[in-house]
Amino acid sequence: MIGIIGYGSYVPIYRIKVEEIARQWGDNAEAIKNGIKVYEKTVPGQDEDTITIAYMAAKYALVRAGIDPKEIGALYIGSESHPYAVKPSGTVVAEALGMVPDIHIADYEFACKAGSEAMFVAYTHVKAGHMKYAMGIGADTSQGAPGDALEYTAAAGGSAFIFGKGDKVIAEVVDTYSYTTDTADFWRRETRPYPKHGGRFTGDPAYFHHVLSAAKGIMEKNGLTAKDFRYAVFHMPNASFPMRAARRLGFTKEQYEVGLIVPYTGNFYSGASPTGLSASLDDAKPGDLILMVSFGSGAGSDAFIFRVTERINEVRDLVPKVWDQIRTPRKRYLTYGEYAKFREKILMNE
């Protein structure tokens, strides 16, 4: 049996409400909330970035796995907000967690599905017998241009998954399937600080086409239907897209609501569907089937089917769970001015 042997997520404590952003730009907050079904989003602290978020998620995953960090043969971090354009994020995380030097490291990019790519490659290394354990992480401190629709959802957070085989497995990988085309719905050119997008073009030809095709593809391949799954997690750039995708595939609210964190976190980009998976694992019982479908603009979707094992009951409560981090009483709401300072949107003298 090959699958996840440890998982962990990290959610920063800072938040900004949709009302606060709308007030700044003269938008109608109620109309925005009704449209995207997102009410507040996370903001990284001034001393947080993709590397520190990936570190915390990985640390929690190691606690749940209960293994020596030096046994991990590969570390892959998927993100569209790596702090360096040239220099890997993974080396810092691996050094800080004591995984170096016998380890293969790479950073991945594929818009919002870089995290599931990292998971996919980590899993295939173990499946191929290249190494005992491998870790895949999806983490982001995503960018949204001031005043753009993305500013209401571009958030920060991430999740890490350690893949291995044998009796340590928490969730067996039943199958994987990827669906990819060249569809430019959202992009950021080199050296530009903010991404651009194709407005409504990001919907049907991009998100829905790829997510639905990947979900249908993996379910048909395995002779499964929506009714066979306890949980379904779809990439969540907002809440309305994954809810519509779920309904079109025949999933019910009970199946997607546990993994649908975006109304209270915003979009974690590369960490979005991985953190939805993490929230589902926090809630799962042995034997449950979980469908996870990521989406990355450009465009593609990675689909995974997991079957939860008995070991989930031993590891679930070892570190903070996703919804506990989202609802933490320590969360602190920022004004738009504080948010602009935190995200370094204010022009300062050198």
Next chain:
Amino acid sequence: MPIQRFYPHIPQRYRLEGTKCKKCGKVHFPPRQVCNSCGSKELEPYRLAEEGEIITYTVVYTPPDDFKTKKPYVVAIAKMDDGAKLTAQVTDCTPDEVEIGKRVRVVFRKINAEGKSGIIEYGYKFVLI
């Protein structure tokens, strides 16, 4: 800080690696070549406990230029659970939340960056438990 100066300190800044005297058991942080308690040179690498208790702190209202957008912030000395004393910023809190005797946990955060194009320095900070 130039990378040449930061690089040698990575084990202690990233992983809290100090030393422990094989003879008398004293824990040192930062790491030492000779035990300052018994004079022994037989020291082994030792990773500090990650939780402790604040024994004193100060609030910085007038920081150096690199930290001026973070003010006010708290810097505390904590007695870690293995007896070592560690100085670090207390992050994710306001100064009025910090008190002597409160428990802290070590986290991994950005410490500083050399402008927009230089190296980013990472290391340990405290958060309140």
